[in-house]
Amino acid sequence: MAFATLMYHDVIDGSGEYDVSPAQLLEHMRWLDGEGYVAESAAAARARLERGDALPERYVVLTFDDGFRSFLRAAEVVNRFGFSASFFLTRDLCQERADHLDPAEVRELSELGDVGGHGTTHSMLSKLPREQARAELREAREWIQQTTGKAATTMSAPQGGIDRNVVRMAREEGYAVIGNSREWPNRGPQVLSSGVLHRVPVLRSHSLDHVKRIVSLEPRFYARRGARFLLREALWTVMNEEQVNRLARLRKRLIPQ
Ligand SMILES: [Zn+2]
Numbered sequence: 001m002a003f004a005t006l007m008y009h010d011v012i013d014g015s016g017e018y019d020v021s022p023a024q025l026l027e028h029m030r031w032l033d034g035e036g037y038v039a040e041s042a043a044a045a046r047a048r049l050e051r052g053d054a055l056p057e058r059y060v061v062l063t064f065d066d067g068f069r070s071f072l073r074a075a076e077v078v079n080r081f082g083f084s085a086s087f088f089l090t091r092d093l094c095q096e097r098a099d100h101l102d103p104a105e106v107r108e109l110s111e112l113g114d115v116g117g118h119g120t121t122h123s124m125l126s127k128l129p130r131e132q133a134r135a136e137l138r139e140a141r142e143w144i145q146q147t148t149g150k151a152a153t154t155m156s157a158p159q160g161g162i163d164r165n166v167v168r169m170a171r172e173e174g175y176a177v178i179g180n181s182r183e184w185p186n187r188g189p190q191v192l193s194s195g196v197l198h199r200v201p202v203l204r205s206h207s208l209d210h211v212k213r214i215v216s217l218e219p220r221f222y223a224r225r226g227a228r229f230l231l232r233e234a235l236w237t238v239m240n241e242e243q244v245n246r247l248a249r250l251r252k253r254l255i256p257q
Helices: 022-034 042-051 071-080 091-096 103-112 130-148 164-172 188-194 208-215 219-238 241-254
Strands: 002-008 038-040 059-066 086-089 114-117 154-156 177-179
Touching (some): 022 071, 038 042, 042 188, 091 130, 114 130, 130 164
Parallel strands (some): 059 086, 086 114, 114 154, 154 177
8 A cells, every 4th residue: 555755844834935834734634634544653654564564545654854843833733633743853953043943852852753863964965975974874863862862763864865875874874764855655565675755745835635635646646746856866866966956946936836
């Protein structure tokens, strides 16, 4: 049985593309609950697959990236419906930014959901020298262990920067699930064997209908996303990070979301 993974960021009444309001998140969770979906963290999904359990017919994995302070409130909304979620934190963002979780809040969050890694500096791991990428993976995990007393088994790749080497190193460093930003459905056996979890972003501009299309695995939605992904991957292989970012900025100017 295939399933989707949702990727949220800050849960706030903000103006950023990636800001989803608390009311939107509540609407999404209420809809999932009403439709009989089981919504879980990446760690819970992995545990199910390792046990060899069949996934529920209506199943979705919930993830939140970066480490915003709003994650505490988001976790409460998610948990209210009996769901769970993964929260992927970037160490330096949490240590340096006021709107991110402080150590006490990271500990609190680890009681409410699965806390995983999202690098130390939020760099694109696939564009870093290999040993530097490995250090990011390792140090992010050490920081979570020191802060929460728990070992992180899940992570997501900052800016979706992932390749075979990053996945291999992440698994060697102790991450069993590595979330990317590829807008594609997941199949249980593949997640179990590769460790890679495809994730679809949820943005402020997305309607509830958009979220429904993602989680119900609407073929047309994924066909379009798949084509876009292949184009982007092709560009990434021939361009450096600065060029990719410049192109993304240009695209945003030309095609407002
Ligand atoms: Zn991020």
